[in-house]
Amino acid sequence: MKALVLAGGAGTRLRPITHTRAKQLVPVANKPILFYGIESMVAAGITEIGVIVGDTRDEVMAGLGDGSQFGAEITYIPQDAPLGLAHCVLIAREFLGDDDFVMYLGDNLLEQDLAAFVSAFEAARSADQPPEAQILLKKVPDPHRFGIATLDADGHVVQLVEKPADPPSDLALVGVYLFTARIHDAVAAIEPSGRGELEITDAIQWLLDQGERVRCELLEGWWIDTGKLTPLLEANRLILERMERRIDGSVDEASSVEGRVVIAEGAEIVNSTVRGPVAIGAGARIVDSFVGPFSAIGANCVVERSEVEHSVLMDDSSVVDIARLEDSLIGSDASVRRSARKPRALRLMIGDHCQIDVE
Structure with missing residues (x-):
């Protein structure tokens, strides 16, 4: 199995920090966020890792190197524009080949044991009706902000939709997916969404429409998208506690x-x-x-x-x-x-998108 790690986002919600730093390299408990994902891949036995990079590619490549510091081999795959998660799969076709792979969003942190998640997929692949994909779901209070899954009475995935105005459920797709090579047919078949992106939810829905099985698991522990200040501080708290x-x-x-x-x-x-x-x-x-x-x-x-x-x-x-x-x-x-200069005053040099709360 291989891994595809997405590290190409601009991080606009963490500006001004991300004007000068890739959002995936902002530290949590003094370690770059992206490193946690790479380490979890290696712990799960996955050492061939493709990393999607964008405008911050030089910094990401300098931080990760060739992957040897993690016990992995990293291949960098440039994405010229943020055209969607399914587009990442599309441009990684040569690297992925016909292998199964895990796709991981590089700015996400989760408590889930990735090794157990991978093992469950591999076990299911030997069943009579093997899945072509596996997704991780989490109940959220604001489902309109996420890709959302609908399950039938038996807990099987029947529908996925991206950021719906009227969510059919509160089950959000967490930023980790498992796929077989069948997903390449799906990403080649779908059209860009109204946002101009190739949505991974549309690709997984295409698999369902073709009669393929999509397995799901419900996440019991925490999951944090670290793209904003408050969740980043929460992730810092959770990691420090461990x-x-x-x-x-x-x-x-x-x-x-x-x-x-x-x-x-x-x-x-x-x-x-x-x-x-x-x-x-x-x-x-x-x-x-x-x-x-x-x-x-x-x-x-x-x-x-x-x-x-x-x-x-x-x-x-x-x-x-x-x-x-x-x-x-x-x-x-x-x-x-605090300055001792007179007259006493608040003196600031503040970049774009800063927030200052004064006592």
């Missing part, structure tokens, strides 16, 4: 480190309190400060005389003399500090 305590950096005698905390090698905690779950990256310095639960402090960051909680600080950023910072995402090389 970490094991590890202290590789230095903590002085005047400091307190409580709970599930990871302090990377080279990081320094000086006269500060760190209360987990928290991840602190290599080379970071926390001085005369409090870092509270669900915070991820990136490599070489500086936090001085400040309080930070439920926030993500990306590499090389600094927070100085800030009484309280929470629910925040701070980009790389950014500086947040």
Whole structure:
């Protein structure tokens, strides 16, 4: 089995962070989102991985390399324009060949054990009526925002529709799919939707219309599309809660480190309190400060005389003399500090699409 990972989106909902960074490489618990998906593929025994790349291809390729750091072999497949998930399958035809494959959205995180999901599909393929596709579904409160599946009384998939104005169910398609080579016939047969895209829901519906079986599983755990600030911080919280305590950096005698905390090698905690779950990256310095639960402090960051909680600080950023910072995402090389200049004033240099909440 092969994997097709989609990493070509522009990330408009996470601007201005994604003006300078691929959305799939924004860190969660100090690790790029995309890395979690790649690692789950390898853990499931899938090492031949195709990655769809777009305008941010140089950064994605620099981050993933040839895949050897993950124990995988990565092939990059350029997509010149975002023409839909089914279009990704279409342009990956040569790489995929006739193999079964898992398709994974690179900005999604899910609790589901991918290895078990793959094993269930492989077991079903040996049955009398083998499926040509397998989808993962999750009940959602706002189904009009997703591809939606309708099941019959026996739990079989009978219909799929993309972002319906009047949803027929509340079962959304999670960003992971399994396909046989039959899907190539489907993506070649469908037409672009009203959005101008080749929809993967239309391709799967084509399989159903041809009498093919589409297997489904209901996701019991969490699933997060990290494309906006609030879900990204929620994903950071969930990942941090799963970490094991590890202290590789230095903590002085005047400091307190409580709970599930990871302090990377080279990081320094000086006269500060760190209360987990928290991840602190290599080379970071926390001085005369409090870092509270669900915070991820990136490599070489500086936090001085400040309080930070439920926030993500990306590499090389600094927070100085800030009484309280929470629910925040701070980009790389950014500086947040209280100035002593007179007259006292709020002085900002803010890029497009920023949001500033003033106390």
